[in-house]
Every structure is written in structure tokens, then in C-alpha cells.
Amino acid sequence: MPAPATVTPPPRTDVPPGDTPEDATLVRRAQAGDLEAFDVLVRRYQERIYSVIYHMTAHHEDAADLAQEAFVRAYRALPGFKQESSFFTWLYRIAVNLTLNFLKQRRQRGQMSLDDLDLQAENDPDLVALVSDKTPRRDVALRELQERLNAALLKLSEPHRMVVTLHDIQGLRHEQIAEILKCNVGTVRSRLHYARQQLQAYLADWLR
Amino acid sequence: MDPEREQFDNLRRLLVLKRYEVPPPGFFEAFPDRVRARIVAETRSPARPWWARWVAWPGWRPALSGACAVLAGGLLIWQFGARSGGTVAPAPTDRATPARWAESSLTPATASGSLPGGSLAGRRAGAPPWMNPWPASAAPPGLFAPGAGLRGALTPAAVTSHAPAVTVTGLNLGTPPLR
Numbered sequence: 001m002p003a004p005a006t007v008t009p010p011p012r013t014d015v016p017p018g019d020t021p022e023d024a025t026l027v028r029r030a031q032a033g034d035l036e037a038f039d040v041l042v043r044r045y046q047e048r049i050y051s052v053i054y055h056m057t058a059h060h061e062d063a064a065d066l067a068q069e070a071f072v073r074a075y076r077a078l079p080g081f082k083q084e085s086s087f088f089t090w091l092y093r094i095a096v097n098l099t100l101n102f103l104k105q106r107r108q109r110g111q112m113s114l115d116d117l118d119l120q121a122e123n124d125p126d127l128v129a130l131v132s133d134k135t136p137r138r139d140v141a142l143r144e145l146q147e148r149l150n151a152a153l154l155k156l157s158e159p160h161r162m163v164v165t166l167h168d169i170q171g172l173r174h175e176q177i178a179e180i181l182k183c184n185v186g187t188v189r190s191r192l193h194y195a196r197q198q199l200q201a202y203l204a205d206w207l208r
Numbered sequence: 209m210d211p212e213r214e215q216f217d218n219l220r221r222l223l224v225l226k227r228y229e230v231p232p233p234g235f236f237e238a239f240p241d242r243v244r245a246r247i248v249a250e251t252r253s254p255a256r257p258w259w260a261r262w263v264a265w266p267g268w269r270p271a272l273s274g275a276c277a278v279l280a281g282g283l284l285i286w287q288f289g290a291r292s293g294g295t296v297a298p299a300p301t302d303r304a305t306p307a308r309w310a311e312s313s314l315t316p317a318t319a320s321g322s323l324p325g326g327s328l329a330g331r332r333a334g335a336p337p338w339m340n341p342w343p344a345s346a347a348p349p350g351l352f353a354p355g356a357g358l359r360g361a362l363t364p365a366a367v368t369s370h371a372p373a374v375t376v377t378g379l380n381l382g383t384p385p386l387r
Contacts, residue, residue: 060231063231121228149223
């Protein structure tokens with residue numbers, strides 16, 4: 001029997017590129033009205049921005065609309081951007097604030113519109129270990145796990161879900177999260193700790 | 209291994225699944241064009257004046273709806289109060305007015321009784337029944353003094369000299385023609 005192929009998770013779009021000199025140049029060009037330069041910035045950050053909004057809303061259409069709105073607002077606000085923080089952090093802040101405001105208005109709607117799982121997920125060794133004893137059908141188990149996981153995340157309060165999304169899913173550092181959310185690092189750590197405890201309670205039967 | 213630590217590791221592995229959630233194929237290829245199209249559209253559209261933005265502000269809509277509802281309710285209450293406050297026009301007491309009305313009603317055709325049932329109770333010649341403001345059996349208000357008959361109210365001699373028409377099921381029997 002051939003050994004299952006080792007699959008690494010998708011490229012970590014979550015690792016922030018930092019403030020590259022290219023970003024600064026592109027921002028200056030975009031501030032001068034160069035749409036091509038802004039287009040490059042959109043292509044560079046679209047996956048991260050879409051991803052953070054999607055993980056917060058668990059709704060593809062909402063995430064697509066909000067991501068578009070975030071970039072349009074960023075372009076409008078670009079003339080006032082002084083480059084005191086990195087473009088990456090500034091853009092994230094716009095997306096996060098937009099998403100939190102949206103979620104405040106959407107509280108009563110709990111339905112999800114989840115993205116499909118990448119087929120590679122069935123071969124991820126971590127996930128195989130978690131679902132193999134649940135059912136022989138990995139795809140069914142993964143789909144069920146995906147729904148349970150998203151439902152559990154939606155039970156968290158928005159600030160707690162945001163910290164889990166930015167740290168545990170997207171891989172940002174505590175300091176970067178604190179800068180984006182405009183709070184201190186201690187707050188980020190305590191929110192993360194509480195959110196993990198909550199998630200462990202909600203997903204106890206999958207974590208045994 | 210610390211069980212709490214182990215549980216946390218499992219949670220971290222579980223959260224890895226979130227990274228495999230991907231939007232429909234082609235989404236990220238089309239996304240920059242959508243953003244660009246919106247930016248271009250916004251740049252080309254002329255800026256609206258302040259009053260247009262003020263009117264378009266969605267917060268006004270509930271307030272405006274409420275104000276309209278209050279206004280409509282107030283008008284209804286005012287109208288109802290005006291009607292029930294005894295402002296119905298009184299019946300005319302002037303004898304000349306009913307007399308003129310009677311004269312105009314009493315066309316030669318009616319008086320001659322050539323119409324079926326040639327009643328004087330307000331029906332004009334050739335008028336359909338729905339145009340009759342009063343039922344055929346009822347006298348128009350103010351036409352007759354209490355206790356007075358038809359003859360007492362109508363003064364023309366040509367009318368008073370004839371007996372009222374006798375009708376049987378809508379047919380005129382024996383009323384002499386009026387000359």
C-alpha cells in the first residue's frame with residue numbers, strides 16, 4: 001500500500017511581507033494617481049484581505065463585497081496616508097474596521113456560505129489524523145468538521161474571533177495584531193487565550 | 209505531555225483546515241479588475257451636491273416615513289372631528305329655493321305624465337334612476353311644509369288643476385295631457 005503523499009498546507013499567505021521598499025514606491029505612485037501601481041498592490045494583498053474577512057464572516061459573498069469595498073476605500077483614503085505605518089497594516093486596519101462594522105449590523109443573520117475546501121486538505125497529515133477515526137469517508141468528515149469549526153468560530157465574540165483569525169489562521173504576530181486593532185499586546189494575548197479555551201469547549205468531541 | 213497543551217495542539221491542527229477554504233476558481237483573477245472598474249466608475253461620476261447627499265442619507269427614510277404617517281393620521285382625525293362636530297348643512301328653510309327646484313323638475317314631459325310613473329319626487333325627465341338624489345317615494349328635503357300636500361307646494365295653476373297621476377306598476381293610467 002503506497003504511503004499517502006505528504007501535503008503541506010497552502011502557501012502561508014498569512015505571513016506578512018512587512019513593509020517592502022516596493023510597497024512604498026507603489027503607494028507613492030498610486031498617490032499620484034497611477035492606477036496600475038494600485039492594481040499591483042491589490043494583486044499582492046487580495047488573498048490576505050479576502051481571507052481575514054471570510055474567516056470573520058464565514059460567508060463568501062459578504063467577504064467578496066467587503067474585500068472590494070476595503071480596497072476602494074483604501075484608494076480613496078490613499079492621499080491622506082502618510083506612510084507612518086506600513087501599507088500592509090494600514091490596509092488591514094481598513095478591512096478589519098469595515099468587517100467589524102458590518103458584523104454589528106448583521107448580528108441577527110447566522111447563516112454561512114462557506115468556501116469549498118481545497119482537495120489537498122484530504123491529504124493533510126494533521127487533518128487525516130484528526131478525522132480518520134470518525135468516518136472512512138474523509139471528504140464527508142472534513143466537510144462536517146469545516147461546518148463545526150466555522151459554527152464554533154461564529155460563537156466567539158467578534159474581537160476574540162478576530163484575534164484567532166489573525167494569529168492562529170493567518171499567522172500574524174501579537175505586535176502586528178495589536179497595531180492593527182489599536183490595542184496593547186497584553187490584550188491580544190488575553191483575548192487569544194480566552195478564545196482558544198472557548199473553541200476547545202465547543203469542539204471538545206473533535207479534540208479528544 | 210500536558211493535556212492542556214495537547215488539546216491546544218489539536219486545536220491548532222484543526223484550525224489548519226481553515227487555510228484550505230478557497231473561493232470559487234477564478235475569483236482572484238477577476239478581483240483586481242472588479243476593484244479597478246469600481247474605482248474608475250466612481251472617478252467618472254460627478255460629485256453630488258451636499259443637499260443630494262443629505263436627501264439620499266438612508267437615516268432619513270424611517271424618520272420621513274414616520275412623519276408622513278403622523279401627518280396622515282392627524283389629517284384623518286381632524287377630518288373625523290370636523291364631521292362629527294355638527295357641521296352638516298341644514299335643510300333649506302327658504303320656500304323659494306324648493307319652489308325653484310320643483311319648477312325645474314316639473315318639465316312638461318313629467319307633468320304630462322308621459323313618463324312611467326310620472327312622479328314629481330325629484331326625478332328628471334330621461335334621467336336614469338341612479339342619478340335620482342332621493343328615492344321616488346320620498347319628498348325632497350325642504351320642498352314641502354310639514355302636513356302640506358303636493359298641491360300646496362306647487363303654485364302653477366296648470367298643475368294644481370289636475371289630479372295626480374295614478375300609476376299601476378309603472379304605467380300611467382288616465383292622466384290628461386298638459387297643454
